[in-house]
Amino acid sequence: MQPQGATPVRQAALVHGPMADELGFHLRRAQIAAFRHFAHAISAAEGITPGLYGMLQAIANNPGLSQSALAVAMDVDRSSIVKVVDQLEEKGLIVRDASPTDRRRYRLHMTVTGTQVLDRIEDAVMRQDRAFSARLDEAERATLIDFLKRLYQPDSEPPTLARE
Amino acid sequence: MQPQGATPVRQAALVHGPMADELGFHLRRAQIAAFRHFAHAISAAEGITPGLYGMLQAIANNPGLSQSALAVAMDVDRSSIVKVVDQLEEKGLIVRDASPTDRRRYRLHMTVTGTQVLDRIEDAVMRQDRAFSARLDEAERATLIDFLKRLYQPDSEPPTLARE
DNA sequence: TTAAATAGGTGGACTGGTCAACAATTTGAA
DNA sequence: TTCAAATTGTTGACCAGTCCACCTATTTAA
Numbered sequence: 001m002q003p004q005g006a007t008p009v010r011q012a013a014l015v016h017g018p019m020a021d022e023l024g025f026h027l028r029r030a031q032i033a034a035f036r037h038f039a040h041a042i043s044a045a046e047g048i049t050p051g052l053y054g055m056l057q058a059i060a061n062n063p064g065l066s067q068s069a070l071a072v073a074m075d076v077d078r079s080s081i082v083k084v085v086d087q088l089e090e091k092g093l094i095v096r097d098a099s100p101t102d103r104r105r106y107r108l109h110m111t112v113t114g115t116q117v118l119d120r121i122e123d124a125v126m127r128q129d130r131a132f133s134a135r136l137d138e139a140e141r142a143t144l145i146d147f148l149k150r151l152y153q154p155d156s157e158p159p160t161l162a163r164e
Numbered sequence: 165m166q167p168q169g170a171t172p173v174r175q176a177a178l179v180h181g182p183m184a185d186e187l188g189f190h191l192r193r194a195q196i197a198a199f200r201h202f203a204h205a206i207s208a209a210e211g212i213t214p215g216l217y218g219m220l221q222a223i224a225n226n227p228g229l230s231q232s233a234l235a236v237a238m239d240v241d242r243s244s245i246v247k248v249v250d251q252l253e254e255k256g257l258i259v260r261d262a263s264p265t266d267r268r269r270y271r272l273h274m275t276v277t278g279t280q281v282l283d284r285i286e287d288a289v290m291r292q293d294r295a296f297s298a299r300l301d302e303a304e305r306a307t308l309i310d311f312l313k314r315l316y317q318p319d320s321e322p323p324t325l326a327r328e
Numbered sequence: 329t330t331a332a333a334t335a336g337g338t339g340g341a342c343t344g345g346t347c348a349a350c351a352a353t354t355t356g357a358a
Numbered sequence: 359t360t361c362a363a364a365t366t367g368t369t370g371a372c373c374a375g376t377c378c379a380c381c382t383a384t385t386t387a388a
Contacts, residue, residue: 024289026309026312028198065178080345129186140311243338247375339381342375350367352365352366358362
């Protein structure tokens with residue numbers, strides 16, 4: 001799992017050329033750094049990845065949602081959800097609860113231990129997240145989050161963007 | 165290709181809970197959005213991913229660097245580099261040039277067509293990147309990049325690098 | 329001179345995502 | 359009412375990207 005950065009060798013920094021001005025480049029690097037930070041602080045101890053953690057939060061905050069809804073929320077294929085839900089269920093954190101009104105569907109929700117575990121992890125994650133952004137003050141952090149949201153939120157946007 | 169997010173169904177947005185204040189969460193989403201945007205605009209047409217593009221820029225801007233140095237720069241395992249360099253070489257974009265002073269080592273550099281292709285792609289990438297960040301003005305964009313750098317850059321500061 | 333370190337490479341494994349197909353079930357249009 | 363279409367969860371094949379352990383050739387340094 002651990003992406004485990006490169007060798008400890010101190011290397012002369014490379015020239016980046018035009019990428020130095022590309023937002024996507026910095027975004028990617030920051031995300032990789034964040035992932036590693038999370039892996040270090042959380043995954044190692046709890047055996048949970050950022051992705052799993054996100055799923056868990058989604059289920060905890062939206063009890064009873066279906067796997068399809070979860071897939072939409074996580075923006076992945078329905079089939080990808082199956083494995084993840086399997087994992088979380090094996091760990092005893094969530095359960096697939098048969099929907100009484102639609103026999104095709106499961107309602108996902110947390111188990112008691114799942115809730116406990118999430119509470120604990122959540123704490124660690126919050127601390128980890130703060131540590132990761134330690135070089136930003138509160139205002140900067142908030143601004144950064146706002147900017148990021150604007151990048152990915154579909155909202156008010158080029159309306160005539162023919163989607164098919 | 166179409167990662168095409170969600171079904172066209174308008175879904176009630178999920179509650180995010182404490183993740184709404186987690187930087188890592190927004191970072192991940194923004195990065196995924198950026199990747200998809202790139203895939204749409206560039207990969208489909210040029211058959212090149214953000215990762216490959218980054219490698220290409222690294223080589224173009226640091227001609228003669230070794231595969232190991234590239235691995236360090238890209239922060240991946242040496243063995244991962246092999247396949248990537250294979251791909252770029254197969255596409256005729258770069259060459260492995262045997263080092264005359266160290267027979268273990270290759271010096272990577274662009275071919276003529278590689279340079280041409282990169283120039284073309286670079287243009288598209290710059291436009292794509294601007295389009296992606298269209299909801300930020302110039303100042304905001306610059307601020308965002310600065311914040312991101314602060315997140316991923318190792319200890320305070322680049323020593324004495326006069327390049328750039 | 330020889331042990332250790334380094335460069336590039338191979339093969340196996342794992343992760344996380346895609347897509348296509350499928351059965352059971354629900355929905356909706358005729 | 360009925361039956362075709364859509365939806366839900368699932369499986370299986372596949373792909374890309376990464377890691378690791380190990381290998382050979384070569385260079386470095388003790």
